[in-house]
Amino acid sequence: MSRSLLRSLLPVISLAVVLGATFYVQPRTMSYFGLNLMLQYAVPIALATIAQMFIITVNDLDLSIGPFVGLVGCISATLLYSNPLLGALALLLCIAAYAAVGALVHSRNLPSIVVTLGLSFVWLGIAVLILPSPGGKAPEWLKSIMALQTPFIPFPIIAAIVIGLVVQLALMHSSLGVIARGAGGNPRAMARAGWSMLKTKAAMYALAGFFGVLSGLSLLGLTTSADAHVADRYTLYSIAGVILGGGEFIGGRVSPLGAVIGALTLALAGSFLIFLRISPDWQIGAQGAILILVLALKAPLTPRDASK
Amino acid sequence: MTNIWNRLRHEPWIWSFLAAIGVWLATIAYTGGQGAGEILTAALSFATFSIIVGLGQMMVITTGPGNVDLSIPATITLAGVVAMKVMDTDSARLLLGIGAALGASFLVGVFNYGLIRLLRIPPIIATLSSSFLVLSTAISYGRGIRIKPPLPLDSFATMRILGIPLAAVFVLVLSIVLAIVIKRTLYGRAVVAIGQNPRAAWLAGINVNRTRFMTYVLSALLAGVCGILLSGFSGGAALNMGEEFLLASIAVVVIGGTSVAGGRASVPGIWGAALFMYLLVTMLNTFGASAGVRLIMTGVIIITVIVLAGGETQSK
Numbered sequence: 034m035s036r037s038l039l040r041s042l043l044p045v046i047s048l049a050v051v052l053g054a055t056f057y058v059q060p061r062t063m064s065y066f067g068l069n070l071m072l073q074y075a076v077p078i079a080l081a082t083i084a085q086m087f088i089i090t091v092n093d094l095d096l097s098i099g100p101f102v103g104l105v106g107c108i109s110a111t112l113l114y115s116n117p118l119l120g121a122l123a124l125l126l127c128i129a130a131y132a133a134v135g136a137l138v139h140s141r142n143l144p145s146i147v148v149t150l151g152l153s154f155v156w157l158g159i160a161v162l163i164l165p166s167p168g169g170k171a172p173e174w175l176k177s178i179m180a181l182q183t184p185f186i187p188f189p190i191i192a193a194i195v196i197g198l199v200v201q202l203a204l205m206h207s208s209l210g211v212i213a214r215g216a217g218g219n220p221r222a223m224a225r226a227g228w229s230m231l232k233t234k235a236a237m238y239a240l241a242g243f244f245g246v247l248s249g250l251s252l253l254g255l256t257t258s259a260d261a262h263v264a265d266r267y268t269l270y271s272i273a274g275v276i277l278g279g280g281e282f283i284g285g286r287v288s289p290l291g292a293v294i295g296a297l298t299l300a301l302a303g304s305f306l307i308f309l310r311i312s313p314d315w316q317i318g319a320q321g322a323i324l325i326l327v328l329a330l331k332a333p334l335t336p337r338d339a340s341k
Numbered sequence: 342m343t344n345i346w347n348r349l350r351h352e353p354w355i356w357s358f359l360a361a362i363g364v365w366l367a368t369i370a371y372t373g374g375q376g377a378g379e380i381l382t383a384a385l386s387f388a389t390f391s392i393i394v395g396l397g398q399m400m401v402i403t404t405g406p407g408n409v410d411l412s413i414p415a416t417i418t419l420a421g422v423v424a425m426k427v428m429d430t431d432s433a434r435l436l437l438g439i440g441a442a443l444g445a446s447f448l449v450g451v452f453n454y455g456l457i458r459l460l461r462i463p464p465i466i467a468t469l470s471s472s473f474l475v476l477s478t479a480i481s482y483g484r485g486i487r488i489k490p491p492l493p494l495d496s497f498a499t500m501r502i503l504g505i506p507l508a509a510v511f512v513l514v515l516s517i518v519l520a521i522v523i524k525r526t527l528y529g530r531a532v533v534a535i536g537q538n539p540r541a542a543w544l545a546g547i548n549v550n551r552t553r554f555m556t557y558v559l560s561a562l563l564a565g566v567c568g569i570l571l572s573g574f575s576g577g578a579a580l581n582m583g584e585e586f587l588l589a590s591i592a593v594v595v596i597g598g599t600s601v602a603g604g605r606a607s608v609p610g611i612w613g614a615a616l617f618m619y620l621l622v623t624m625l626n627t628f629g630a631s632a633g634v635r636l637i638m639t640g641v642i643i644i645t646v647i648v649l650a651g652g653e654t655q656s657k
Contacts, residue, residue, distance in 0.1 A: 094465075137648070144601035146409075147647045150588060154640030162633035269469060276466050282407060314484070318477025324470040329460045 040334040044278045044294040047327045051301045059308040069187035073179070073255055075300035076192050077102065080248035081267045082274035082296040083200055083289060084241040089275050090204070090287050091237050092217045093138065093145035097153035098245055099268035101127070103261050104160040105249025110169025110259035117172070128242035135238025139231050153268070160261035167260035171253045179254030197293035204289050213237050217285020274299055277327055298327070353598025353605070357613030360596075360646060361620055368624040378504055380623055385509040386501075386574075388615035392512050393567040394586050395593035395611040396519055397560030401464075402594055404556050405536045405603035408464050412472035413564045413590050414583030416449045419475050420568030421578030422483035425490060432491040439569055446565025449475055450558035457557070458550060480580055487577040498573030508570055515566075520608040532556060536603030592618060596646050 055071070056063045062071055081098055088095040105124065113120025134152060138145050181188045204210035215223045216233045224230050248267070253259055276282075277298055278291030302323045306316055349355050365384075369377040394413050401410045420442040428438030449471065456467035490498075500507040523529035531552040534542040543549050567586070572578040595601055596617065597610025621642060625635045 141648055143647055144595065146591070146601060147595045148644055150592060150595075151640040151643030151647070153588075154636045154643065156640075158633045158636030158638075158640060160633075161636060162631070165633070273466060273469070276463065282463055282465070312481070314481035315477045317480075318474045321470040321473025321477070324466070324473070325456060325460070325462070328462045328466060328470070332459075332461045 036334050040331065041279060041288075041291075043330060043334070044288075044291045044298070047277065047330070048294050048298045048301070051298050051305055051323075055301060055305045055308060058305065062304075062308075065185075065187055069189060071304045072187065072189035072193075072297065072300060074252075075297050076179075076189050076196075077248045077252035077255070077264075078267065078270050078274065078300050079193050079196055079293045079296035080244050080251060081264070081271045082278075082292045083196060084244035084248060085271035086200075086275045086278075086280060086287050086289060086292045087204075087213075087237045087241040087244070088145070089272075089280055089282060090213050090217050090285055091234055092220075092283055092285070093149075093234075094272070094282070095149045095241060096146060096268055097149040097156055098241070098248075098271050099265045100153045100156040100160065100261075101131075101242075101245045102249045102252060102264035102267050103259075104156040104163075105246050106253045106256075106259040106263060107160040107164040107169065107261055109175070109250055109253050110171055111163055114170050114172050124246050127246060128239055131242025131245070132235045132239035135235040136231055138238075139234040157261060164259055164261060167258060167263075169259045171257045171259075175250060175254040176257055179251060193293050193297060197290040200289035200293075204287070209233075209236060214285035214287070217283070217287075270296070270299055273324060277324075352607075352609075353600075354607045354610030354613055355598075356646065356649065357597050357610050357617050360642075361613050361617035364617060364620040364624050368620065368627050371624075371627055380620070382501065382504045382506065384616050384619045384623065386499075386506045387619050388612070389506065389508045389512050390567050390571055390574075391586065391589045391593050391615040391618065392516065392611050393563050393570070394590040395597070395615060396516065396608070397563035398590040399594045399597075399599050399606050399608070399611060400519075400532060400556045401560045402591075402599060402601065403532055403536045403603055403606040404553055405539055406601075408553070408556075408603065409591065410453070410468050410557065410560045410564075411465060411587065412449060412453055412468040412475055413560065414585075414587045415472035415475035415479065416446050416561050416564035417568040417571065417583035417586060418578070418580060419449065419479040419482075420446050420565035421572035421582055422479045422580075424494075424569045425488040425572050425578045426483060428488075428491050428494070430489050430491055432493050435491055435493055438491075442569050443562060443565045446561045446568070447558060449564075450561030451554075453561065454554045454557040458554070476580075483578065483580065487579070489577050490573045494569070494573035495576070498570050508574070516608050516612065523606055523608070528552065528555060533604055533606065536600075536605070538604075589615075589618065592643060596643065 061067055081102055084098055085095055105127065108120060108123050108127070112123050134148060137143065138148055183191055204213070212223065212228050212233055213236070215228075216230055220230055223233075249264070252264060256263065274295035275287065275292050276295070278288055278293070278295030280287040280292060302320060306319050309319075311319055365380065368380060369375070394417070398410055398413065401408050423445045424438045424442035427441040428434045453468050453471050456462045456471060457464050460467070462470070489495075498508050523533065531542065531547045534545070534547055535549055535552055539549055568578070568583070571582055575582070593611050593614040596614035598607045599605060599610060621639060622635065625638055630638065
């Protein structure tokens with residue numbers, strides 16, 4: 034097998050290994066019900082990872098996606114519940130805000146890390162204003178979607194496959210997708226070729242906002258009540274998911290299917306560690322170890338760069 | 342006068358100081374001049390900790406795009422826990438505790454760069470993953486009751502002379518040393534050169550790997566110093582003591598005018614930015630803003646500062 038093929042298969046292999054290990058430690062998870070339970074929280078994580086991937090495509094990084102997902106939850110558990118029209122409008126406004134941030138980052142040539150760092154405070158602040166203490170109610174339709182019992186294959190798996198395939202088609206086989214990945218590879222060349230980098234960046238940020246909204250909605254459907262801080266960890270999960278899935282920080286090299294697989298691997302690793310019954314002290318450390326282990330596999334498959 | 346201003350306004354760090362002074366003036370205007378000195382003293386005490394880790398983060402960020410140390414919070418916690426446990430409230434074991442804490446931090450730095458260099462993991466993910474391991478080590482090692490710091494450490498961290506915290510003086514000396522290191526030593530010049538163009542630096546004969554290695558170790562050691570001081574300041578180590586420094590360490594670096602693209606560091610900017618961040622929270626508290634409004638304002642001001650200060654100089 035060639036190196037590059039092996040490398041693109043790595044996310045799948047990692048997922049298979051973690052899944053196999055989970056089945057080995059706890060055979061009862063090898064059922065419709067077990068998989069459903071283990072993977073249901075993978076859906077919002079996968080959506081947040083896709084959102085992060087859109088930003089990474091254009092060489093930026095979003096440090097605010099976690100608090101944003103939390104904010105969407107707060108809006109949906111209050112406004113969307115009591116006044117669907119106003120709630121939907123607020124969520125659209127959130128997406129528009131994301132697009133505006135993309136335009137700002139591009140037009141003033143700002144470091145995205147800092148802008149989104151500031152933005153994370155803004156999202157958290159608005160969420161705390163809307164919902165000072167955990168509470169609110171998820172709209173019924175949202176709860177029923179997330180509790181869907183699909184025949185044979187559990188809903189989270191179908192959802193993950195659909196999300197991955199749709200985004201894969203959109204980003205890898207559409208003209209906007211090609212321009213966006215080109216913008217990550219060499220923005221100056223793309224601008225010279227006549228493409229508006231401003232529009233491209235705004236569009237990618239808007240898409241990130243859209244998937245952030247989907248992530249917040251699906252998370253609320255599972256938790257049924259909201260909390261401003263519920264998704265703070267998603268920022269780190271989403272970045273790790275993209276990289277586990279074979280994406281790279283620079284150069285527009287991303288893989289939507291890989292990102293979804295990366296998110297599933299992360300979510301599964303959490304369950305696996307619980308089944309292992311290691312001491313709670315080492316729970317988070319083991320997560321770090323798994324992350325390192327999976328990424329270490331990538332090292333021998335990556336061509337060496339002399340200057341680094 | 343205009344001459345001085347013309348020279349100053351091109352310094353990357355001047356904006357953070359102007360912002361800090363502006364926020365301070367707004368606060369004392371609101372209180373009618375009351376507590377102006379006390380606010381500054383408190384700002385110096387609390388800013389000290391962000392400055393120490395900010396200096397380390399600044400060096401890491403200066404080595405070029407993609408370089409960032411996310412393990413600082415966990416290292417702070419580990420150093421604090423190790424220091425308190427080894428000292429065990431005994432003044433005679435003070436140096437032993439400091440040595441052990443710095444030794445542990447040193448190992449974190451070595452481990453971080455090992456992941457980046459040997460396993461070729463991007464620094465963001467490498468330091469993030471290692472921070473999980475470091476935090477678990479701290480949790481498992483520091484089980485049980487809170488141990489108070491020995492008296493000399495406590496008084497060093499909290500003592501004030503004429504309203505100026507002793508720790509702030511210590512950090513000022515540290516900052517001056519680091520500024521000289523950046524400007525005048527081979528290592529400092531190498532860090533800046535690598536940040537500007539790693540390939541050119543490599544061709545010019547600079548040992549890129551050794552310089553990066555030293556930088557990650559330096560950042561970890563400074564996080565360790567912060568952890569020791571912080572546990573002296575707040576009466577012991579706590580498992581969440583490092584948490585707020587993840588964002589703070591990055592924010593002070595960038596607001597202070599250090600280039601995120603690497604290759605340009607600003608030590609004075611770290612001071613201005615750290616004081617600004619603390620004074621900002623004080624101002625919003627004085628105005629009686631709610632937690633939500635405080636958060637929103639913090640975010641809006643970080644974005645405003647970067648829009649005003651950054652931008653045009655960032656060419657690739």
